[in-house]
Ligand SMILES: Cc1cc2nc3c(=O)[nH]c(=O)nc-3n(C[C@H](O)[C@H](O)[C@H](O)COP(=O)(O)OP(=O)(O)OC[C@H]3O[C@@H](n4cnc5c(N)ncnc54)[C@H](O)[C@@H]3O)c2cc1C
């Protein structure tokens with residue numbers, strides 16, 4: 001059996017089971033905004049959410065992370081790696097955010113691997129939640145990254161009224177459900193899922209045509225939209241980019257980071273750490289002797305858009321998943337879907 | 347899984363003074379096993395640093411028989427300044443090598459033109475060494491090297507030997523000469539050496555390294571004498587934090603300079619050099 005149902009009021013059965021083996025992160029709403037936080041009791045969990053301020057990326061690729069410590073003894077340094085070996089479970093992550101993780105998985109593996117990200121990912125169980133109420137900013141449907149999920153989950157939940165439909169995506173997910181009280185699934189439950197999917201797909205306010213988009217943007221390096229965005233006062237409805245970097249901070253596929261050392265007062269020991277960085281910030285491409293390869297905002301916003309359209313060095317692995325967070329937080333109201341339309345000449 | 351971020355202790359075996367702000371350091375990993383397995387190609391680079399200060403991308407300029415290598419460092423900021431203070435026998439930490447290096451296979455049997463500006467010569471020195479050692483595998487060798495002043499030139503102690511390389515030409519130029527200093531070569535930009543250049547576009551490869559503006563002008567001049575973009579290779583510089591395609595800083599268009607470069611064929615990178 002690969003599917004079950006559970007009454008919404010019984011969702012704590014799942015939660016209690018998961019808690020035995022995992023530290024649980026899920027959407028919660030401490031104030032006005034939803035956010036992904038550690039959940040220690042079921043009443044903190046707020047599954048009816050549109051989107052969170054920061055994507056769950058923050059759990060795998062944290063805004064600040066210590067890599068290793070170093071200690072100087074007799075003119076030689078010894079180092080010690082810092083790994084957090086913790087089993088975590090993401091409860092209620094939306095399809096767009098799952099797709100972002102799948103992209104980052106590919107990005108952080110390959111010829112060179114990022115041991116810090118990959119270790120955490122390996123220790124993580126994904127309990128995804130299909131999205132039935134997309135936010136007014138999201139456009140995952142256009143990118144095939146939502147609103148319903150096809151891959152990348154251990155367990156998948158769908159709101160089908162008074163119950164959740166539970167689908168199993170992996171052995172780990174199967175094992176987790178073996179000891180939980182869940183109900184049998186009927187054909188009607190699957191029909192209800194399908195009906196809700198179709199209904200949700202009609203709810204999107206934003207769309208982005210991605211066909212040939214990486215090629216189009218690569219061939220539009222001198223398009224006037226870049227200087228409009230960077231210097232001249234934006235495009236219809238938006239102001240010029242302020243280079244604040246909010247878009248990369250909230251983007252679930254922005255991976256860039258800076259590396260730096262801190263030492264303690266003895267100067268004999270310290271920590272090498274990394275911190276999320278943004279190509280929108282002036283210092284990002286700065287080199288010694290006051291060189292800067294992207295000193296103007298036009299070049300910076302162009303690079304970010306290039307990256308999100310899949311045409312920068314990260315390719316598809318750092319491309320947009322349509323979560324809409326950047327549109328929501330941009331103080332200049334820059335809308336990536338509108339930039340795409342302008343580039344396409346629409 | 348390997349921790350790519352880990353830097354390993356290395357010892358400064360030798361320091362050679364090059365100019366008022368530049369030294370060449372011969373380095374080797376402390377761990378013998380690690381040193382024995384160390385292999386690098388001309389044009390590749392290392393991430394070299396001091397814990398507590400940071401890391402800098404530094405090109406490998408010479409690889410010795412025993413596997414130790416040299417890097418020429420110009421003192422321009424935090425990390426390079428700390429390296430500059432080191433003495434022989436001191437330790438630092440490093441990881442690498444990274445990057446693609448010069449197209450060695452492509453060079454075989456061809457005439458080679460080297461155009462270097464300032465601190466751009468060290469990454470190309472491995473090629474000069476290679477030609478010197480295996481003279482008959484390559485055609486004519488021409489080196490054009492420019493620096494700000496005669497004092498800023500690196501590897502001056504090699505110039506004599508380089509002039510002796512059979513079937514070669516070596517041309518030097520500087521931007522300015524201070525009053526009283528001895529200078530018998532040209533004064534002017536690197537490109538001012540081009541009219542006397544012997545290398546022709548047929549069966550030849552040009553390797554460029556230096557400030558980007560210099561490389562762009564040099565490439566433009568080469569094109570006027572018939573060089574195709576795929577006969578020109580450039581070594582680029584960008585801000586680097588990881589060295590292996592993860593931190594994002596070195597991006598130029600769809601490429602990571604650290605992983606896909608730093609050496610690029612000019613036809614591959616040209617569209618991105620100026621606008622991005
Ligand atoms: C592939 C490659 C090969 C290089 N080879 C050499 C060489 O052989 N000899 C040499 O003297 N220099 C070389 N450089 C330049 C050298 O990396 C910088 O001069 C050095 O990083 C400056 O660091 P700093 O801490 O001393 O300067 P600061 O100005 O104090 O640096 C501050 C920060 O900016 C970063 N940064 C600054 N300038 C550069 C830069 N140009 N490139 C990358 N990151 C930078 C550093 O990582 C550092 O974190 C090379 C650069 C690259 C990319």
Ligand code: FES
Pocket residue numbers: 585586587588589590591592593594595596597602603604605
């Ligand atoms: S230096 Fe980090 S991506 Fe190239």
